[in-house]
Amino acid sequence: MSIAKILLPTAALGLAGVLMLPSQSDAFSVLGTSLTTSQRHFRVFNNFTDPSANDNVTPDTNFPGYTGATMAIWKGAIEWGSRLHGNGNGDPSQVGGLGSGGANFDFYFVGNATGVGSIGDNICSELSGSSGGTLAFTEYFLPPGFNGWRMRFYSGWTWADGPTTGIPVNQDDLQGVSCHEFGHALGLDHSASGGATMFATSTGTGTSARSIEADDIAGVQAVYGVASAGKPIISSIATALNQVTITGSNFSATNNQVWFTQATAGSLTSVVVSGLSSNGTVIVSTVPANAGPGDILVKTSGSGNASLSNAWPFIPGTAPVCPSPYNYCFVNPNSADPNGAFMGWTGTQFISQNNFVLFTSGMPPGSAGIYFFGSGLTALPFGNGWLCVTGSIQRLPIVFTTFFGTASYNLDVTAPPAAGLILPGTAFNFQFWFRDALAGGSNFNLSDGLHVDFCP
């Protein structure tokens, strides 16, 4: 064997070995600028024309309210976040791993836009036309005029919204390509590290750029600093109607802000609730009417990169479903009405509103009677009518029927006997007992029953 026959493969293996080594840690380069905390939002103008750019219609709880191109681009941005976005899921290629930046930096989604916007509006959209080799680009200014960016994806390519990585070879991955472009938006230039998301050139569909690598992480941390120990952190949220309870750490005692995504496409950078207090770990905020599904963040009273929390997926609480009351059981004729007496109601069954009013009609005028309620339903002959309520029966004060043969009672859930019994989530059955001497027999009769579910 000649020397050359030994040296050639040896040298080739050596070269391969060098290329397989971990990329150098400082291959990233920076643009020399950064985004302030009020410039880290982004919107999507979903004008993507390829069917494959919007054929993912499966909702994802980590990216609520949006699918298709918007969701794919949202994922590309979130990968640069300081911590996992929700539980970090949403990308099959990095399960539980979306949110890898570890810096004092988080992009946050503020909803769809209604147009492509200007440079500085932080909007992602498709651009008409084509390019021989450029897939997408980010436009921006540099200091002193640097105040945002605009991201464009050439319509000449065929864009795919994933979410799987198995997209056809003639398509390009919106999530991966946007992840690269968001690196430019935050202040990174191209990297010399071959495996980095910020490496300049692309082969294949681009899905491998979805996950930022060590060199990219070093880059974002160089621009914004490693996530500080004092940076506010959202670790969970709980929503109720018009309210959100945010749990985490490092919240200010006073003057926190909560930032929401706008509910409908528009120009808002975020919907803000200000002046919120906290014990350091919990913030309770109202949810403005114009806030919608998207991201939620906490901005503490401080300033600088470490004053803005991670972005957390948020879905506004919905009004609890409260079934309408319904009538049941039987009635018999009474001296005033051959059809018998029937229950009704006005107001609502929401305990917080305390405005439920019992109402009965079809009775003799000027008769004494009482409303009563219990948890059980029954239908037993009783007096001249039917008993429709059972269980531990509670009686309300005596009322007299009107000249028109009606009766009503304002049910005060804060006063006995209702207080402590009628609570959110409970259900009771109501009935009216009334004297009816003219009818003879037992000299009393009853209305039908009314079943009521009570809500918060």
Place this chain on the structure above:
Amino acid sequence: MNFSSRGLTAIALAVTAAAAISTAQILRLDLNQMVAKTSDTVYGKIAQKHVTRIDHPVDGNELYFTTLSIEGQSLESGKPITTDVVFMGGFVDAEHGAFNSEAPSADDTKVGNQVVCFYKYTENMGGDFAGNEIVTWHGGIYRTFTRGGNVIVQGRGEGYAIPSNITLADLKAQVAAAVKVKGAGR
């Protein structure tokens, strides 16, 4: 285990190729693939440079296009040519313009630079702007310098059509060979 030298070489090359695969936002094109995409390739001097702003009703405001006038010769035909080539980004004046993440640098596009440029006529680069687009923008223009009487084309590194320095004479030969197999590539 017993490997032949040819087997070892094949394994090494396969591993090397796998290691070199990477991703991002301009296409990774080798020289053959680049030439396959071009209308022509020019070597010459940047004689003029100007920036056009387009405000388009659909594609948006402030679309900036930088046009370079290059005087030199075609590397594909060998004939003298003067051509205008275009990429997105640039500044009309000190206050009006935009940087573009995939554009070549200001240093690469200074008037007076001797460059090699791969370009392709494109009907619409956005905003209905037509022109000879520099293919892959920053990946399609290469500076040159002279050393020992030879013109050297400066390579851009891994992933680019000209990854390492090469003499203009060698590049001409490679482009000529690539022209013969045009049609390959994405």
